[in-house]
Each structure stands twice: as structure tokens, then as C-alpha cells.
Amino acid sequence: MSKDTDNSNLTADNSANTTSSPSNDRSANNVAPNEVTFALAQSHFLVGDISANADKMRQLAIQARDQGADVIVFPELALLGYPPQDLLLRPSLSGRIKSALSALSDIQDIVMIVGYPHVDHHGTFNSAAILHNGHQKGFYHKQFLPNYGVFDERRYFDKGRNQVLFDYKGITIGLLICEDLWEKSPIADLKQQGVDIIVSLNASPFETGKQDMRKxxxxxxxxxxxxxxxxVNAVGGQDDLVFDGGSIVAQADGSIAHEAPRFLDQLMLATLNVDSNTFNTQEKAPLTLSRESEMYQALVVGLRDYVNHSGFGGVLVGLSGGIDSALTLCIAVDALGADKVYAVMMPYEFTSKISLEDAQAQARRLNVSYTVCPIFDAVEGIRHTLAPLFNKSPADTTEENIQARARGVILMALSNKFGHLVITTGNKSELAVGYSTLYGDMAGGFDVLKDVYKSQVYNLASYRNRLEDTPVIPERVITRPPSAELRPDQKDQDSLPDYEVLDGILTLYIDEDMGYQAIVDKGFDADMVAKTIKMVDNSEYKRRQSPIGTKISQRAFGRERRYPLVNKWSINS
Amino acid sequence: MSKDTDNSNLTADNSANTTSSPSNDRSANNVAPNEVTFALAQSHFLVGDISANADKMRQLAIQARDQGADVIVFPELALLGYPPQDLLLRPSLSGRIKSALSALSDIQDIVMIVGYPHVDHHGTFNSAAILHNGHQKGFYHKQFLPNYGVFDERRYFDKGRNQVLFDYKGITIGLLICEDLWEKSPIADLKQQGVDIIVSLNASPFETGKQDMRKxxxxxxxxxxxxxxxxVNAVGGQDDLVFDGGSIVAQADGSIAHEAPRFLDQLMLATLNVDSNTFNTQEKAPLTLSRESEMYQALVVGLRDYVNHSGFGGVLVGLSGGIDSALTLCIAVDALGADKVYAVMMPYEFTSKISLEDAQAQARRLNVSYTVCPIFDAVEGIRHTLAPLFNKSPADTTEENIQARARGVILMALSNKFGHLVITTGNKSELAVGYSTLYGDMAGGFDVLKDVYKSQVYNLASYRNRLEDTPVIPERVITRPPSAELRPDQKDQDSLPDYEVLDGILTLYIDEDMGYQAIVDKGFDADMVAKTIKMVDNSEYKRRQSPIGTKISQRAFGRERRYPLVNKWSINS
Known part of the structure; x- marks a missing residue:
């Protein structure tokens, strides 16, 4: 591996209003090196913590250089973390970024390509800086700013208008940021300017199947x-998003030379043979993850990083004996360790013996703290308080909600007293149709299964059970009909279509954004489609007050699906 | 007033890729009319209900024509309602809009300028259609798409690139939509093309002082x-936004010829003298509203329209005897009428006699249903349920939160049983610093004072009291020190700075987006600024689960202020 620290070797031109062109002087003054090693810094950078992120970059750059890297590439906007949202509007942003960039200037003998927000009199840009031996050699501004789905980039950023290429050790490197590469023109423009290799900085959030799309x-x-x-992709959880890594080096023939592991920090090195413009491919490719495996890992990372970064010492989960809380418990244990997970079973009159047994079995198999806290007194006290106002009116869903809310109050009190975060267990199917109690089972700081349909919950539970010789979720939890156990002999399917059918309709309506007629045309019963759509639309107010949860689908509730509460759109006008 | 229904009189050209130019043939074939009457349709159009909105347009157009109008102008995007959010992504949107536009085509003898979303193979546009005697004479696409504050227009719309002018009865009319007019270039471009008059369609949400800015x-x-x-501005409430009307006709010399009332539906007619290109100004200008008056009216309209459009028969409010719930009760009564407002006082051990007296006095003076529901049994039941787990640990804020949550459960149970919407009473100061209990006093569907700082609550209470000979809020409620009454002798100022100081810091930090140092430089105590900022940042998770409430400031919590929950930004790095 040859190393060349002569600055004259690195040239870039990105004056604001002209398209830059690379120097064609390919290391005329030096012995031509025949290799350039890139370090892909797939790492977690914290939103807002600019100085800590700069420190991390320094460490990674030194580590990469010591391992022989010539160029280190960080993810999109890594210096500030992604997505920073309205932190980008802070007046002191520009000064903080300048300090952090200058703190990186004493790193010698490696080119650093740093994602950062660039603020100048032309505007604010989503940018990549080329730093080398204390000098900022150039910068590139992202040209295509996504403003759909979870993305609001045009709220903050101005559009870059120039290509940026720079020469280093005999090759011409072109920069792109995330969305730029999903569009056709930016890479075509760079190719036309004579680029030898593309470096792409990304903060691409996880969706099931996304890595296949990227490849x-x-x-x-x-x-x-x-x-x-x-x-280069980011990694780690930030609120409802998980960045899943899986950074990639593609050869000029389209084959994949390197792929970093998913969901893990990794400093991956890849060496380009300059003469052939191909990468060595000595590293073994990581295992391709199954759909269940990548979903499960995303849920683990999303919860882990939210809890740890919020500073909670542990989480509290209400077990019902059912499958949602069973799976949530598994994810919590895998995310945080059994010693940081506290399970509470809160039985009432309608809680079955099976539920009590299964909740206890789950907790025991996973070795977590388990407490049984019957809620008779709480419910009784509330009902007694209400009795003079209810005046013997017949029981209805009000009384079911009281049970759910009594549990919510108990969990929140335990959270307040002992400092653990309450995690909720509602799935996407329930949240979609409003089959849940606001301030009851919806009470908590993080909803682990928020973007997981009930039928996927079953798949994930079976997946998790297959990982160990002894299944951690009792088989009976998976096979018995689901019930909220809020009245005698209640079953979810008393109120809802079979989950297979329901999830089929919901996937089309929510994830695919299809309308009533189009869904009916797919073969679903018209009345059931109409009823389901109405339930979804009418539950928007509940979702608006729901806790966040990890996005795993292509259309998660939250910032990705923005509907009015007062909404007079009807299925048939 | 002359009327001319000859289509040849109306010409427009807005072919997609060229700048249109008006015909210069000023009614050569006709007797030149000397007046054109514009009808400004300041009216409420429901989000999503395209066919109902089209019906309303028909009625207004006929009414305007019968009153002698030549041209009727509707607000921005009125056919779909504003803001429609992700309804703009619905596949059936285009078909519904086409049907609605064609349903307008039988309106004769008046030019209709209709705000609507235009979908074609070039994209989706925020547009204005020129309809006349069954023909769509042209359309204009908004050029400047706001994507800041509450606005997400670049999520949905493509940018229009052409000026549109059309000739009618001897004058050349140029179209602009909302943001276009706040920018300098669109009107300058139209002027250069020879425009005689600008017609501007708007959906401009209320902020305190906004009408002065518009003028x-x-x-x-x-x-x-x-x-x-x-x-022409929209009017009425949509979720957290209120459109405040106040449509305006400005003369060429900058003077205001007509101004429609604020917050009210109004079909305002304004007649242009074609020869002098000035408007007659026979109508009396409406009263200018004081700051308190416009804020109060916005809060009334926001609550009224949310409740009515959500289909609730009434609202339920928990009275504490304090000023926030007192003001909320006034607003509810003014919005819905006393017969639709249900007040509940839920005393506990720490509720003072004064509070009980004042709550009852408020309810009596406003003539609303009033119930006292002591929560001893509910709190006792919850504490008894928790006792084995709490194991005699000393009381802390947990026990305070239990009281607040017991009240939340009671209110929600009453809501479930009787179908009224629970409205909450938390103010912006509390919500900013997290001085409130999630699922407790924050439980409900609409937070009336969400965007009203505590010091503004006092101003509005005094304003409301001045409106009637007998103050509806007992003077003592305004003068006594505020307290949550969750422990003996508690005062808000045990935990918080004086509200005057707190609101000063909060206004700079939230509404003005200033940073720590800039606020300290304004003369506030450094420690207090640091403590306040920390409280605001740490309460983001609570706000994320809070109900919506009417925006009255220039930076309201909700869609206008988007912060990460995990946020490592510190005041001094």
C-alpha cells in the first residue's frame, strides 16, 4: 500500500457558481501509486452533539489511517447527526459547525470526507467537506432534497447546483449525497466530467427490504x-428511525465487492486498484438477513438507542399473557439485557388463568423481574368515584377503558417512582383501527410494535422462538385466539375482521395508499373495506397522541403519514 | 353595472411551457363597460369534502351573480380545503377534482376563480382555475411554495413557472396564490406584462398581529x-389552524378600499371603475381588533370548528378553580353555547375551599352544567393497588401525578359514557417546561390554551371580564397566586420562575428561536435561562403526546416546531 501525503495531489474546485472540473494532472510529480484505500465509517453519530461527533470522527480517522486508509468517508450530515429537524434553524449552528470542522484540521495524512450542514450567505446546504492535512479542500452540496415520506429536507436546505470532483493519487473522485444517487442525472453528470469513482454519503433509514433496493x-x-x-450508510436509532448500515462498495461492473454488516458500527476498508479501477474483494460478505431477521434487529436497535440515549436505566412493560407483550418483552431483553427489563402483570376480573401462567412463563424464560399487581382496588376506586355520575347506566366500552386506564396509571406511577421507561405493546393493526385505549394500553414512551402488523407479530414471535432450543414464548401464546380480556370471553375478532384479512386491507390502504375502490377490486369484501377505512380515519386523533415507535415499513404512522384530524374525505364521493 | 357574457371577452393563455401574454384587444367588439364587480368569497371550505365544497361554490357564485358580481374569487385550494396534508397523495384525487370542476360548469354569467389542486402529467400544482360559462378558460399554478413553519407545500406540489393573465371586460387580470404575493418577483413580472389588477387567493392562517402584516x-x-x-382569505378552523378572513381590496395607491370582517364568513363585493382602475369605497371598514380580541376570537373559532366538525355534541372541562380552566370555560361557552359545555370539579385533599367556591361561581355565572366529583376513592384505590410495590417509599411527584391521572381517568370515562369531548386547559408556559401530567391534566382531545402563555392567559381573562358588566371570572381567580394544588400549600412558583420572567425567556427561546447566549444577553439570569431551556428540551416527549390546540403565535408547538426527542444539543458547546 503506498501513501502519498503531498497536498498537490489533492485538487478540488467547487466555486459556488461554476461546475468544477478535476485536474487532469494525474500525479505527474510523484511515483504513481497503484492503490487507494477507502475507509467507510459506518458509525452512529448523535443528533445535536456536534463536538462529540467531531471527536468520534477524529478517532475513526486516526484508526483508519493507522490501518492504512487514504480516504475516510463519513455518513450524510454525520457531524450534526440525522435527522436534526429544527436544530438546523438554530442561529448558533453555523459557529458550532465551523469550530468542529476546525477541530478536525489537525488530523494528518488521511483525506476526510465529512457530512455536515453548510451555512453561508448563499443559504443552508446538506453538504460534504473534503478535509486534508488541515485544509478544507472543497465542499459539495446535495442537489436532490427529499421532501416526502419521513423527509423534510426542503424545510431546511437549499438545493446544491454544482458537481464536485477532486483528484487524489491519480484518480478522480466525485461526491454525491444520498438522494442524488437515486436520481439518474447526478452520476451521469459526474461521469461526463470524467469521474473514476463515486463516493456517496448516506443516512438511509431502514425499511423492510430496503437493503435489496439499495443493492x-x-x-x-x-x-x-x-x-x-x-x-456509506449511517447506523443506529434516532427516535422512530433506525439506520441499518449495510454500507456497500460496488465495482464498475455492478458487482458488490464489499458489504458491511447491518445494524452494527463498522469501520470497513476497501482498496481500489488504481490501474484497473477495481476493488480488491478479499473480505467475506456478511450473511444476507431474512425479512424477519432484519425487522427484528431494527426493532431491537430502535428501542435500545432510544432508551440509552434518553438516559433511562431500564424499561417497564405490562405483560398481558398475549403475544404482543410477549414479543415486546423479547425485544426489550435483546435490546437492553434482562437486568434492565421489568415486567408487570396487572390482572383483573377478566384475566384468564392461562394469561397469568403464560405471562409468568415468559418472564421466567427470559429471566426478567416479574411482578403481579392486581388492579381490583384501582378499578373499584375509580368506579366508585364515578358511580354517582353514571347513575346505574349499563356497562359499555367505558368500563373496558377504565380497566385499561387503571393499568396505564399503575405503570406510569411505577415509572415515576423508579425511573424506568414504560414501553407499550400496541401493534400497527390495533393502532390503525383504534383498537386500543388512549392513556390506557397506549400510555408510555415508546411503542415497540407500532409499525408491526399483527400478522407480522406472529411471524416475528415464531422467528424469535426458532433462535433458541427452548422457545422463549410459550407456544400457547402464539396459537390461542387474541383477546384484550376486558370483558368475559372477549376475542379481538368480535370487533375486528380476521387479522389476515384486516392486515391485507390495512397494508393496501396505509402502506400502498390505495383507495376504497382499488382495494375492493383486489377482492376484499366491500363492506369490510369501507368499515376498515372508516375505523382508520376515525382513529387519527388517537394516533396523534401515541408514543413513537420504530419504523420498519414503507409507510409508518407518525411523520411519514400526515393526515388531518378533521377530514371529510369519504370513500365514495 | 354592465354585464357582458360574451366569452370572447375572456381570454387566457397558460400553455405549460411558455409565459402567457394577455390579449391586448380590449373589448373592441363591445361597448366598453366601465365597471367590473368582484365578489370575494371569504368562506369556510371543509378539508376533504370536495363535493360539498363545490356545492358551496355554486351557491355563492349564484348569490354573487344575483348581487351583480362579474367575477367571484374563492380562497386558495378551497375546492379541497386547506391544508389537506396527505389527502393530496390520494390516487383518486384527480378524478374527484375533475368531477367537481365540471359540476361547476353550469354556472352562467359569472367568472369563477377557483382554488384547487391540479394534477396532470407535469405534476401536482396548487392552482387557480378560471371558469366561465361552462369552460375552463385557463389555470394558474402557484410559483412559491412555502415549506417552513406550519407549511409542507413542497411535500405535495410542484412549482408553477408561468405568469397567468386574462382579459375580461377591458381589464387584464393577473393571478397569484398566497406566498406568491409575499415574494417580490411574481407581481413585478405580472406588472411588466401589463396587468391592470391582481387577484390573490389565500389560505393564510391566523397569528396574532398577522392582519397588520398583510395590510x-x-x-x-x-x-x-x-x-x-x-x-381573498379563507376563514374557519381546521385542526390547530384558524383562518381569520379579513379579505382586503387595495387600491393602486396602496390605500385599503375594502376589508372584510375577521373570523366570519362573508361574501364581499367590490366594484372596480375600469376607466380609473380604482375601487369604489362605499363600504364601511370593520373595526380593527385589539390583540386580545383577535386572540380570543381565534381561540373561540378554533375550538368551535374542531368540536362541530368532529361531530361532538358538547365538551367536558375539568374546573380547578384556577385561571386556566376559568378562561377555557369562557372560550368553550362562547364557542358552543352554555348548553353544550359540561364542567366538572374534581376535588381532593389539597383542593382549597376558595377553589371550590370559585369553580362553582364560574360555572354559575356562565350558566353551564356543573358537577362536583371528589376523587378520594379513585386515588385511594390506585394507591392501595400500588402499596405493595411502593413498599413505604416516601411520597414524591409520583403521588401528585396519581391525583392528576385519576382526574384524567374520570374525565375520559365521562367522555366515553356521555359522548362529550374532553378539552384540556394547559397553557403554553406549562407545556413548554413540562409543568403538567401526561395522561393527567393533559388528557383530552383539544387543548384550548396550548399556544397561550400564562401571562397572556391573564390578559385574556381580564379582556373577557371587561366584555360584560358582571365579570364572568371571579376577580379572586385572577389575583391569587397560581397553584396546581397537588400538595399542601403548593404554588407554581415553588418550581418555576415568576411567569413574567419565564414567559420572557420562553418567548425568546421558542417564538424567536434565540439561543442561550442571546437570551442571557437580553438581561435574563444565566442560570434561569439554562434551567428553562433544559426543561423545554426535556419535555419534548410530553408535547409529542399532547392534544392539538389553536395556533395563535408565530411559533406554536406542533407541526410548526419539529424537534427530535433524542437531542444532544447543549447550550454551551
Missing amino acids: TMLTQRSREHKVPIVY | TMLTQRSREHKVPIVY
């Missing part, structure tokens, strides 16, 4: 333009 | 370009 796209782009691509 | 802007624009402007 397909990278293969297409690199093959079409006969140019290798270094694709 | 200042309209005066500047019309005077600078020597062109009159017809400015």
Missing part, C-alpha cells in the same frame, strides 16, 4: 456508468 | 406597482 440501485448505477461506487 | 404588505405591493389587489 439493486447501486448495481444499476455502477454498471450503467462503468464506475465503482463507495456507499 | 402592510398589500399596501407596499400595490403602491410599488401602481396596481390594485383583490386579496
